[in-house]
Amino acid sequence: MSQITAFLGKRPSWSEQLRAAGRRVTKQRLAVLTAVETHPHSTAEAVLEAARRELPALSAQAVYVVLGDLTELGMLRRFEPPQSPALYETRVKDNHHHAVCTRCGRIEDVDCAVGHAPCLEPHWNDSQKPMTIHIADVLYQGMCQDCVAANAPELRAAP
Numbered sequence: 001m002s003q004i005t006a007f008l009g010k011r012p013s014w015s016e017q018l019r020a021a022g023r024r025v026t027k028q029r030l031a032v033l034t035a036v037e038t039h040p041h042s043t044a045e046a047v048l049e050a051a052r053r054e055l056p057a058l059s060a061q062a063v064y065v066v067l068g069d070l071t072e073l074g075m076l077r078r079f080e081p082p083q084s085p086a087l088y089e090t091r092v093k094d095n096h097h098h099a100v101c102t103r104c105g106r107i108e109d110v111d112c113a114v115g116h117a118p119c120l121e122p123h124w125n126d127s128q129k130p131m132t133i134h135i136a137d138v139l140y141q142g143m144c145q146d147c148v149a150a151n152a153p154e155l156r157a158a159p
Contacts, residue, residue: 103147
């Protein structure tokens with residue numbers, strides 16, 4: 001059984017979502033979805049590498065086109081942490097946030113900070129024209145526990 005077939009048994013909605021969006025269900029789209037689902041927060045290059053395990057002849061151009069199309073459809077989410085190329089994930093439509101370790105680059109999903117989406121209510125001053133907010137994109141930056149533990153002596157020595 002191929003990875004795609006096994007994955008479809010777990011999550012049959014990919015095919016349904018593609019068809020509902022007027023897209024054909026192709027091996028390329030399923031390979032990209034599988035790669036992003038099994039390796040969340042991946043760059044396009046990492047998605048290409050993972051998808052090529054299933055489809056060795058898959059081109060980089062095809063992956064970029066599929067990533068763009070699936071992001072536009074709302075089946076993938078693209079986000080850009082500082083000093084990083086764009087990253088992709090299949091967790092969409094819940095307005096979650098991300099925490100990035102500034103040492104090792106590890107990324108964790110963080111649920112909405114307060115209340116329901118969009119999580120944060122902006123304060124508008126009198127000179128601004130308020131907007132209806134649909135999404136709040138919060139990026140937490142700090143050090144993960146592994147980096148803190150590995151760098152504990154160095155961190156204690158800092159002024």
